[in-house]
Amino acid sequence: xxxxxxxxxxxxxxGAVSQHEYRRMAQHPGHPLAYRVHFAAIGxxxxxGHAAFAPGRLAALLGKEGKPLSGQSTRNAVARAKxxxxxxPRSGAACLVLPSHLFQKGKGAPVPCRLHQDR
Numbered sequence: 782x783x784x785x786x787x788x789x790x791x792x793x794x795x796g797a798v799s800q801h802e803y804r805r806m807a808q809h810p811g812h813p814l815a816y817r818v819h820f821a822a823i824g825x826x827x828x829x830g831h832a833a834f835a836p837g838r839l840a841a842l843l844g845k846e847g848k849p850l851s852g853q854s855t856r857n858a859v860a861r862a863k864x865x866x867x868x869x870p871r872s873g874a875a876c877l878v879l880p881s882h883l884f885q886k887g888k889g890a891p892v893p894c895r896l897h898q899d900r
């Protein structure tokens with residue numbers, strides 16, 4: 782498999798992040814929930830910018846002291862992240878989506894998303 786060239790456009794610089802650290806930050810209750818949703822999207826994103834979660838998994842990641850968020854609180858956190866343009870409007874608790882102008886990944890096998898069949 783050939784590496785994919787990363788390009789955010791002419792004269793737009795870019796840097797790399799540790800997905801491992803973004804996963805850790807997503808689970809840290811000291812950050813506001815909308816940003817934790819964004820951190821989870823980055824931390825678990827695949828090559829196409831999709832971060833798929835099993836049912837209840839995002840709520841568990843965003844929970845506190847071992848208690849998952851309620852379904853409504855999880856939906857509200859995702860909605861707030863969308864309002865702040867931290868994730869794509871196509872995002873939901875089952876799959877957080879990062880637009881290509883925000884996230885690109887040069888390696889990893891493309892995995893079909895069970896929700897977004899268009900990729």
